[in-house]
Amino acid sequence: MSQTPLAPYAERADASRGRRFPEPPSRTRTAFARDRDRIIHATAFRRLKEKTQVFVAHEGDHYRTRLTHSLEVAQIARSLAHALRLDHDLAETIALAHDLGHPPFAHAGEDELVVQMVGHGGFDHNVQSFRVVTELEHRYPQFVGLNLSWETVEGVIKHNGPVTQRLDEPAWSSVRAYVEGGAAGWDLRLGGFASLEAQCAAIADDIAYNNHDVDDGVQAGLITLGELASVPIIGPILSEVRRDWPGVDDRMLRLEAVRRMIGVMVEDVLNETARRIEEDRIGSVEDVRTAGRTLVDFSPALKAELGVLRRFLFERMYRHYRVNRTRSQARRMLAQLFQLFMEEPEVMPPEWGDPARTEDRDARARAICDYIAGMTDRYAIEVHKKLFSLDLALDL
Structure with a gap:
């Protein structure tokens, strides 16, 4: 079966802007696939296996860690990119790298480092991910960092959108210094949007954590399937599964509902993205970077329902007294x-x-x-x- 041709607005590995420190190309991998492999072999990536999402890593073997979350994000990002005829290696690579800078203990750890670094340059986990791949990983004798392709580095720091408005924040000074001290051609264009592949990684993060937090929250006994029955998106899907599989046990009900919810979100993103690409007349990678909005996104209707789901999870799960105790510790x-x-x-x-x-x-x-x-x-x-x-x- 021949490979589907890439869309005109997809990134192309053979047209990459290259690496900050030039290297001979790989005989066996594209530039973006090589980036992916470097991330997988990085020390910071291995450590994600015992960094928490919501629960501390030693609380149970079945809850997501940063590693399992990153793998789920990468799978969803790759699927989105494939469906949109984008470079799925690049989407997967950025997804695998997006959480490298997270400290231990999830958002509690980040919140505390933000407090401790007041007056000392600040802390931001997105910037820390950027610093991991450009500075902190020491695996090669000829350079610091992983020396990733321009498109990968751009996606790591900009996958959530333009960041020029943040460069005056103390925590972002290292990004400014990196760009201003860069070699020719290494302007990361921080005021524009990143590639569609990077945007796939960003939306895949949202899809993954909303679904696995529901899954983990029910497994942990913090929320029940009964409580979810009236929550948008997941509630109707629970009813649908019960209708399709009368007498299904709670474990299979939870698993099938989460699987279907991921599918609903993916289909919504694909439809909304296609609509925006057509509406904005996107025909090149330059059109993507100069667009006036994110192109890979949820529809307004689903976004509103997700807001309700997130508020439910925040109130009933993220601020559950058991989670609060862990955060405090x-x-x-x-x-x-x-x-x-x-x-x-x-x-x-x-x-x-x-x-x-x-x-x-x-x-x-x-x-x-x-x-x-x-x-x-x-x-x-x-x-x-x-x-x-x-x-x-x-x-x-």
């Missing part, structure tokens, strides 16, 4: 680690502690922030125990 843990490292950087591993042994407290804070942001949930818990539990004083 996580924030206190990271705050104590950060403050201890600021005063005693010598207790950190040398690769992080040595850069932190400086009189420049902003530089010290950044080194500490990078160290903590790279931790898994389990590692952060272990380090905290070793540093704050007298029982483990001899096991340092």
